[in-house]
Every structure is written in structure tokens, then in C-alpha cells.
Amino acid sequence: MSGTLAGFESEAGARGRAAAALRVGLRTARLAHAWLLYGPLGAGKRALARAFAAALLCPAGRERAEACGGCRDCRLVQAGTHPDLQWLEGDEAQRGARVQTLREAIAELALAPVSAPGRVLVIEQTDRLHPAAANGLLKTLEEPPDGAVIVLLTERVDRVLPTIRSRCRELRLPAARGAASAEHAAIAALLPRWLEHRDAMEGGAWVWAELAALARRRDEEAGVSSEPAALRARTRTFALWLLDALLERLRLLVREAALSGGALGPLENALSRVEEAARQIEGNAPGPLVLGVLAERLDTAAGLRSVLQRLSQPVQSVTQ
Known part of the structure; x- marks a missing residue:
């Protein structure tokens, strides 16, 4: 039901x-x-x-x-x-x-x-x-x-x-029950989608390794009803890092499109959504849940689906 x-x-x-x-x-x-x-x-x-x-x-x-x-x-x-x-x-x-x-x-x-x-x-x-x-x-x-x-x-x-x-x-409506377990599940579910675009991020390979380890830990802790504070802090840190990397990449793409006369709408829309996601996490919203909503909207909104695909493509050098 x-x-x-x-x-x-x-x-x-x-x-x-x-x-x-x-x-x-x-x-x-x-x-x-x-x-x-x-x-x-x-x-x-x-x-x-x-x-x-x-x-x-x-x-x-x-x-x-x-x-x-x-x-x-x-x-x-x-x-x-x-x-x-x-x-x-x-x-x-x-x-x-x-x-x-x-x-x-x-x-x-x-x-x-x-x-x-x-x-x-x-x-x-x-x-x-x-x-x-x-x-x-x-x-x-x-x-x-x-x-x-x-x-x-x-x-x-x-x-x-x-x-x-x-x-x-x-x-x-109160916060969902079992939010900690939901965060674990969200990390595991989101990793494949975000890892597809890891090449778009400059460096930071250790973060992806930590995220993968975090997902494995979630599987090992299946059935645990509460999440340790340290684990919650790690998910927040990694989520913010991921969003910062996406923001940096998107800003470069926006500048490239502006100089080349390309379409700015989808890129600026995606940039706004990522910025809003970062603000939500900084305001203590659950990182994996925020990333889940962001991934869904970037993947389904008209004109935005191509943004995730472009993130893994090389960005041309942009001069002021």
C-alpha cells in the first residue's frame, strides 16, 4: 500500500x-x-x-x-x-x-x-x-x-x-523514520550513477575510494537502525566535495558555451540545481537524499540530461 x-x-x-x-x-x-x-x-x-x-x-x-x-x-x-x-x-x-x-x-x-x-x-x-x-x-x-x-x-x-x-x-510531515539507514541505502544506490562521471572531476580519487568504502560499510551494517555521528559527518563531507567538483566543472562549461555561442539554458539550470543542493547540505539536510533528488532532476528534466554526459568530456581552455 x-x-x-x-x-x-x-x-x-x-x-x-x-x-x-x-x-x-x-x-x-x-x-x-x-x-x-x-x-x-x-x-x-x-x-x-x-x-x-x-x-x-x-x-x-x-x-x-x-x-x-x-x-x-x-x-x-x-x-x-x-x-x-x-x-x-x-x-x-x-x-x-x-x-x-x-x-x-x-x-x-x-x-x-x-x-x-x-x-x-x-x-x-x-x-x-x-x-x-x-x-x-x-x-x-x-x-x-x-x-x-x-x-x-x-x-x-x-x-x-x-x-x-x-x-x-x-x-x-516529520523526518522519515530510519533516516540513517536511508542514507546508507542512498549512497549505495547513487554511487553507480555518479561514478560514471568521476572522470569529469579533477583529482580527488581518494574521495571516490572512500565513497565506495562507505557503500560497502553500509552493506556490512545492514540492519543497523542508527548511524554513528562520524559516519554521518563523512557522508556530508563527501557530498559537499562532490557538489563543489560539479560546480567547478559546470562553471567551466558555462564559460565555454558563452564564448562559443552555445546553449546556456541547460547548463545554467544545472548549475543552479547543484548550487541549491550544496546550500541544502550546508543547512544540514541529509547529503545522500539531496544527491538523490539532484541526480533524478538532472537526469529527467528537459534539456538537462545531456549535462551529465558532457561532464565527462574535455573542457576547452578558456581565457578571460
């Missing part, structure tokens, strides 16, 4: 209560039009929001308080291609573009749904909205379109405008 509202509800603690509140909301005649899910990185905000969106867009979702999982609408949500679901990711480098994207998304909310009972808009990193975008969102929350539901996600609820918060139903 994992990945469904019922699966989340079966969990003990705040996340289970949050899922239960969403299911109660689905059964309510007057469903709240705006929800704010907040909690640390890795708390499951995106997964819970997707399960909620699936239930909202499923024809039987309100009656069941759960998506059926088998209808066309459910399959489209799972594939990330549902025409009535809009999902806005946060991106520091594209804040200006995100204002226009949000305006367009809000305009679509007022349109009749294509196939589902209503429309859903999910906005990540709500705390980092451009002021113009935040004002546009606030106006929509004050006068929401009929049949539309807005789901806001954030790791820093204290930075979300009070006027936005006051118009949302807030649900707190």
Missing part, C-alpha cells in the same frame, strides 16, 4: 495523521481548496502530494478517499502526464520564468478540466516564490476557481507568507 493515501495513513506518527486528514478532506462535501504540506527534506511531501492529487483526479477518488489506481486518470498521474495536474518545481535560476509559469498555471485552474473531476496545482518550494508569483498565488487563494485544489510544499514553512499560510490547511 506504499505510495497511496491508505498506505501513508497506516504509518504511525504525524505522517499517518497527515494522510488521514487528507482522506477526511476528500470525504468532506466542501473540500478545502488549498493545502500546505511542510517538513524536512526526505519527509515524503512529494509522494504524499502525488497520492492526494491522484485521489482528487480519480473519478472514484472522493467516494473512496483514495485513487483506484487502475483508471485512465490514475495511470496518467502515475506517468506524470495528466492534463489536469500541473506540478511546478522550484528553481532559483529561473525565478523570473517561474513567475510566468505560475501565472499560466493559475489561468489554467479556471478552465474546465480535460478529463478529471477537477484540476490540481502542486507548487514545490513555496517559501522561495518570487514576490510577484506569491502575490498572484495569494489572489488565487482568496478567490479560488471552482473544482480546483492547490497543494503547496515547503521545507521552510516559517518563510512562507503569513497571508498564504492563513488560507491553507497546514499539515506537518
Whole structure:
């Protein structure tokens, strides 16, 4: 049942209560039009929001308080291609573009749904909205379109405008249980992907050896419920080193593209995502979880997939 509202509800603690509140909301005649899910990185905000969106867009979702999982609408949500679901990711480098994207998304909310009972808009990193975008969102929350539901996600609820918060139903999600074991698993899972691009980094072979040793240690410690502080510090150090190396390489690629007239968009987008990942880890977010999200976004975002491939190619010498 994992990945469904019922699966989340079966969990003990705040996340289970949050899922239960969403299911109660689905059964309510007057469903709240705006929800704010907040909690640390890795708390499951995106997964819970997707399960909620699936239930909202499923024809039987309100009656069941759960998506059926088998209808066309459910399959489209799972594939990330549902025409009535809009999902806005946060991106520091594209804040200006995100204002226009949000305006367009809000305009679509007022349109009749294509196939589902209503429309859903999910906005990540709500705390980092451009002021113009935040004002546009606030106006929509004050006068929401009929049949539309807005789901806001954030790791820093204290930075979300009070006027936005006051118009949302807030649900707190705690850090995932067994986070230490999850970090071990994340390192082991991520190593193959990142090691493919180790040649892009100048030197630092010892770091890759240490990361591999760390992954082996994770396997040896399978079943251990808590991670030693020293091991946690090592994962943070290695994650920051990796991101620093990626940043250095990406900056060289950006300069090369600027001088040669190449496309800057994907490179600058990737650079922004790596910089944001470094800030998150410096703010004590779990390194492997941050790297996992970064790898997924670099690998799947339009125009960014080639960035990882270019990292292993030689960079031409760049002069000022």
C-alpha cells in the first residue's frame, strides 16, 4: 500500500495523521481548496502530494478517499502526464520564468478540466516564490476557481507568507523514520550513477575510494537502525566535495558555451540545481537524499540530461 493515501495513513506518527486528514478532506462535501504540506527534506511531501492529487483526479477518488489506481486518470498521474495536474518545481535560476509559469498555471485552474473531476496545482518550494508569483498565488487563494485544489510544499514553512499560510490547511510531515539507514541505502544506490562521471572531476580519487568504502560499510551494517555521528559527518563531507567538483566543472562549461555561442539554458539550470543542493547540505539536510533528488532532476528534466554526459568530456581552455 506504499505510495497511496491508505498506505501513508497506516504509518504511525504525524505522517499517518497527515494522510488521514487528507482522506477526511476528500470525504468532506466542501473540500478545502488549498493545502500546505511542510517538513524536512526526505519527509515524503512529494509522494504524499502525488497520492492526494491522484485521489482528487480519480473519478472514484472522493467516494473512496483514495485513487483506484487502475483508471485512465490514475495511470496518467502515475506517468506524470495528466492534463489536469500541473506540478511546478522550484528553481532559483529561473525565478523570473517561474513567475510566468505560475501565472499560466493559475489561468489554467479556471478552465474546465480535460478529463478529471477537477484540476490540481502542486507548487514545490513555496517559501522561495518570487514576490510577484506569491502575490498572484495569494489572489488565487482568496478567490479560488471552482473544482480546483492547490497543494503547496515547503521545507521552510516559517518563510512562507503569513497571508498564504492563513488560507491553507497546514499539515506537518516529520523526518522519515530510519533516516540513517536511508542514507546508507542512498549512497549505495547513487554511487553507480555518479561514478560514471568521476572522470569529469579533477583529482580527488581518494574521495571516490572512500565513497565506495562507505557503500560497502553500509552493506556490512545492514540492519543497523542508527548511524554513528562520524559516519554521518563523512557522508556530508563527501557530498559537499562532490557538489563543489560539479560546480567547478559546470562553471567551466558555462564559460565555454558563452564564448562559443552555445546553449546556456541547460547548463545554467544545472548549475543552479547543484548550487541549491550544496546550500541544502550546508543547512544540514541529509547529503545522500539531496544527491538523490539532484541526480533524478538532472537526469529527467528537459534539456538537462545531456549535462551529465558532457561532464565527462574535455573542457576547452578558456581565457578571460
